[in-house]
Amino acid sequence: MSDQVVDLKKIKLHYQQALPNQMVTAVVVLDHELGICYVNPSAEALLVKSLSKLYRLPIDQVFYNTPINNDRLQQLLTTGQEFSDSDVTIEFFDHRKITVEVTASSVTFEQYPHILLEFKQIDQQKQISAEAFQQQQWESARDLIRGLAHEIKNPLGGLRGAAQLLDLELNVEQKEYTAMIIEQADRLTNLVDRLLGPNQLPVMKLQNIHVVIEKVFQLTQFDNPKNITLARDYDPSIPEIVFDQDKLQQTVINIVHNAIQALDGESKITLKTRAASNKTINGKRIKLCAEISIIDNGPGIPDHIQRTLFYPMVSGRASGTGLGLSICQTIIHQHQGKLSCKSRPGHTEFTILLPFNSEKNQ
Numbered sequence: 001m002s003d004q005v006v007d008l009k010k011i012k013l014h015y016q017q018a019l020p021n022q023m024v025t026a027v028v029v030l031d032h033e034l035g036i037c038y039v040n041p042s043a044e045a046l047l048v049k050s051l052s053k054l055y056r057l058p059i060d061q062v063f064y065n066t067p068i069n070n071d072r073l074q075q076l077l078t079t080g081q082e083f084s085d086s087d088v089t090i091e092f093f094d095h096r097k098i099t100v101e102v103t104a105s106s107v108t109f110e111q112y113p114h115i116l117l118e119f120k121q122i123d124q125q126k127q128i129s130a131e132a133f134q135q136q137q138w139e140s141a142r143d144l145i146r147g148l149a150h151e152i153k154n155p156l157g158g159l160r161g162a163a164q165l166l167d168l169e170l171n172v173e174q175k176e177y178t179a180m181i182i183e184q185a186d187r188l189t190n191l192v193d194r195l196l197g198p199n200q201l202p203v204m205k206l207q208n209i210h211v212v213i214e215k216v217f218q219l220t221q222f223d224n225p226k227n228i229t230l231a232r233d234y235d236p237s238i239p240e241i242v243f244d245q246d247k248l249q250q251t252v253i254n255i256v257h258n259a260i261q262a263l264d265g266e267s268k269i270t271l272k273t274r275a276a277s278n279k280t281i282n283g284k285r286i287k288l289c290a291e292i293s294i295i296d297n298g299p300g301i302p303d304h305i306q307r308t309l310f311y312p313m314v315s316g317r318a319s320g321t322g323l324g325l326s327i328c329q330t331i332i333h334q335h336q337g338k339l340s341c342k343s344r345p346g347h348t349e350f351t352i353l354l355p356f357n358s359e360k361n362q
Ligand SMILES: Nc1ncnc2c1ncn2[C@@H]1O[C@H](COP(=O)(O)OP(=O)(O)OP(=O)(O)O)[C@@H](O)[C@H]1O
Pocket: 254, 258, 259, 260, 262, 296, 298, 299, 300, 301, 302, 305, 309, 314, 315, 316, 317, 319, 320, 321, 322, 323, 324, 325, 326, 348
């Protein structure tokens, strides 16, 4: 009987010592003076420092600008009242930021009260759910506009046809009016066609993405009235992948045109390609992708349109129709890829991800 008790004690001790090292959750133990006395390997990875560097360091010298401050931790030590926050941004002194779920509880070690902090990093989860939400919103906006455009297109054809017939009956002076109706109907048809988006299925072929990027580079260089510096930064090791050449070219041109329109003064556009691994596209983990980045040093995307940038009819320009990026998004979706943008003044970066082995590539 007593043997069994001893064994259980041993087993308990063994697991207590071994488990924190295996956990995905980052565990940090603070002593009663709020100095770090233990971090498990996940916490070392999260804090990008080893236990030997962190040992005895006051916690407020590791985190900066965080809601888990000394006052709350002291309160926990005195009252024993645990707390947990589900969406906390922690900033480090090197300005790196992470979003975590944190639970703080008190434990007693060797008769002294300690604090056990458990962190679970949620940046990626948050980003994926924000992307899924954006995706749904974009699809609803696109469907609504497509439906509307479709309804406008039919009577527009009738209107133009009637004006043409009427034109046959009229004298030269009156023909000016029918010409005006036809011209405006054509303008509207053009707009409606763009609203409807790409109407042909992509023509997929196994080829090298650099053929497209290089063509856009050349075209932009030939027609460059703003004298923008164009740079190339290619990864030639990217293998051939399956895509529609015209459509990918249209996408890159649209993005480059937007950059040209936004740029002023000493300006630069860089076309960059890389092979990227472990990316998430539409909630799926993709092992390998081609990554095409179009980077400019212009003023950045206006704040008020950043969240809805890819929605149809969202424009920051007085003369813009706001369809360019929505069309690009449709095209990249047809390729099972992903189009995203990060922008701040001085650095705007559009990124296209195309899986090496999308369904069409298999
Ligand atoms: N590189 C960039 N720098 C700054 N703003 C940008 C950049 N790219 C896009 N934008 C902003 O995003 C808006 C939306 O672009 P989008 O291509 O969808 O529409 P548009 O250019 O306004 O009109 P369209 O392309 O239909 O003629 C632009 O109006 C512009 O305000």
